[in-house]
Amino acid sequence: MFLSVNINISRYFKMAVSLPDALMVAAIDFGTTFSGYAFAMRDELEKDSSKIFAPHWHASDGSLISHKTPTTVLLDNEEKLVDFGFDAETTYAELSENGEHEDHFYFRRFKMMLYDQVRTKKLTVNTTVADIRGRKLQAVKVFAHAIRYLKDHLLNSLKTKGKIVKNDDILWVLTVPAIWDDTAKVFMRKAAQEAGIPGHQLMIALEPEAASIYCKHLPVEKLEGTNTISAFQPGSKYLVLDAGGGTVDITVHEVKPNGHLKELDRASGGDWGGTSVDMAFKSALAEIVTEGMIEGYCQKYTGDYIELFRDFEIKKRKCGKGDNSNSVITLKVPVSFTEGCSETLDADLTTLTNKSRFRDHIIWKADKVRIDLPTFETFFKPACDGIVIHVKDLLQSPKVKGVNKILMVGGFSESDILQEVVRKAFPDCQIIVPQEAGLAVLRGAVLFGYNPKAIDSRIAKYTYGVKMNVEFDQKIHKASKKEVIDGVEYCTDIFDRHVKKDEELIVDEAQAEKSYVPLTRQQKVISFSIYTSTEDDPFYVEGCENIGKFVVSVPVGVEDRSVNVRMIFGRTELTAEARVVKTGEITPAPFELPVEEKI
Missing domain, CATH: 2.60.34 (Substrate Binding Domain Of DNAk; Chain A, domain 1)
Structure with a gap:
């Protein structure tokens, strides 16, 4: 009182x-679908701003190589970490096949829980998150397991390479969406501290800001869509469209005379990320074989379910340029899916598809499914529509008058389909896409750690x-x-x-x-x-x-x-x-x- x-x-x-005079900055990009880290040594970065390093992660079957690994946590019955990322997917699939998975907690894509909790105003220290089988644990502990794994992976990697860096000499930067409120940021800080990162060595970076900072440092040849360096000259105004796995974060920046950035309008966005494409594909399958069959299949054949959607992820990334209206997208289908449908629904996949609106659009052949390109592109429609409508509304605001550039970053921004939709929707805007747009946030977070005053003001x-x-x-x-x-x-x-x-x-x-x-x-x-x-x-x-x-x-x-x-x-x-x-x-x-x- x-x-x-x-x-x-x-x-x-x-x-x-006062920021720590860190010898090294390490950034952790904790994403909905994929997470990763990057780091830079101060002495190397001062000589060359491109000296930011991020490891490669490999799926066990070799189907996917990425600078990030799935945000997937596998815990045992005592809530201790068993595996993370690609390894967690593989281990849980093996446990599932042997009937040993029921004594484990398997969490995937749980970052969206924070967005949902923030949106419904229910995020607290006691918030829980459910695993794939509906069992709940305290959310902050699950997030802490993931952050701790990435932290330890980096430290062990440095040790293996002979780089001796004291823990006290590392500044950690954790990225969060700009549309999150303060409770979510405090939640992530608490999780990071539980993961062993001291509070005074931790900074929070806003994802679109980090990407914006990174792109300002890129040479022109690494920015597709811009022919001159003027895109980031003082006085330039541009919209940052950070399309990630779960959410799309949008902010608007102006470059000030000192080269720093000024936010022109408050950050906004929505749940139009890449996972909404996955959900649209899953809904299409459910129309054919019922939602109950899909959920049952996920529980019984988790490994095959992961394999199916991993192949979808690969095709989702590649779909776009070079395709035409006669093209088809071919996905590998596990035998267990084909047989499971016949046993559960007493009908084969072709018969079931012919009874749906996908007749003549989706064709099953042995261990493959072929989807015509127009149908495949409809999976992108909910996300693309949400993004376009929101950006159009935003560009009508007097606060962003003069903005004629859109900077597309984030993993989903690498999609040729999304890029083409944005170009067609905003023909008067210059669309800028950096090479490896999915790493812009991560690398920018490292730069932000060395210079947090790169952003002068926010709304x-x-x-x-x-x-x-x-x-x-x-x-x-x-x-x-x-x-x-x-x-x-x-x-x-x-x-x-x-x-x-x-x-x-x-x-x-x-x-x-x-x-x-x-x-x-x-x-x-x-x-x-x-x-x-x-x-x-x-x-x-x-x-x-x-x-x-x-x-x-x-x-x-x-x-x-x-x-x-x-x-x-x-x-x-x-x-x-x-x-x-x-x-x-x-x-x-x-x-x-x-x-x-x-x-």
Whole structure:
């Protein structure tokens, strides 16, 4: 409980900004479908900005080689990590074939759970995530297993190559979508710390920002769609379309005279990533053989199910240029799928397909299925439509006037089909696609770690404030909000605004500094509950979202117990500092996730 007594923007103290003088920056791109890491040594990067290294990962059957590995976690019954990535897929498939999989937890594509929880405002420290068989574990622990694996893989790889780097000399950067709210960022920080990354050696990078920074450093020949270096000259404005596996993140940047970037509109996006193409393909199969058969097949023949969709992933990436209306896409079909359909549905796949709308469009031949190109392209339609509609709406905004370039990054942006759709939808825009667009975020995150001030300002996605009490005034306050404390009438649940939605947030500058005092003499701490709102100036916290809290100690036994609090919103993460007026002591106030769901 506390009382707000005044607003003070005169800056009692300056924000202390100091990053570790790291010898190495290591970035972890934790994706919905694939994850990976990259790193750079400071001395090498200062000589050549291209000296950023990322390992290759191999599927056990050799069908897929990638700079990333599937975001798949396999745990034993004691919740200990067994395998991660391609190895987790292979091991679980073997366990499934031997009937030994029921004693294991198998998690895949679980990052989308965070997006869903954020969207429904239900993410807390106790949030759980379900594995492939519906069994649930605490989400932060599952995420921590994945991050720990990638961290240890990097450290072991360095050791094998004879590179001796002390843990204290590494700055870790973890990427998150820009459309995530503060609770999701705190969640990922907590998971990283549980994975053994010290909090003071960890930074959060926003995915489209990282990609934008990376592309600014690329030579022209590595940027398809641009013929001159002017794309990133001072004054240039461009839209960053970061299309990943699960979500599409969109932000708009302007290059400032100092070469740094300024955000022109708040980050936005949706669940139009590459996995929506997979879901459309899965839905098409379900129309033919029923959804129940697909789910049952996934449970019984997990390895073959993974193999089927792995081949789909390969064809999804290759489909595009050079194809024509007579082309077909051929996928390998496991024998277990063909036989399983006949046994379960008492009909072969050709008969079942001929009864569906896919007659003459999908043809089954032995261990292959052939899908005509127009039908295959329809699997991309939900994602492409969502992206195009959103970008068109965004480009109508006065805030982004003058934007005539679209920078496409992220793994899904490597799709020729998506690129062609974007080019046709925006003929007046220059479409820029870097080579290896799927690595732009990862490599850019390394650069961001060395220079986090490459982004000068961001736009507030929400109105931020804290819940507080003020002296009750019957003329303006609800009677239901009145509470008597130490004989004084107070109005509770007041929203005390610190930042307004769409406000420009300068990095490392506090937008407001406010002074608060405890309501009782017995109070030793003040707990600040932080709320967000889509309204400009809410009066009460009702209808607002509680995203967490921070706690500040207050002096006891002194007359002036006021505390000056400032929150800094311009960074990738919300931070707060408190200054005890009487002592002058300045302390950071760690931001904590809410324990319970929103009331």
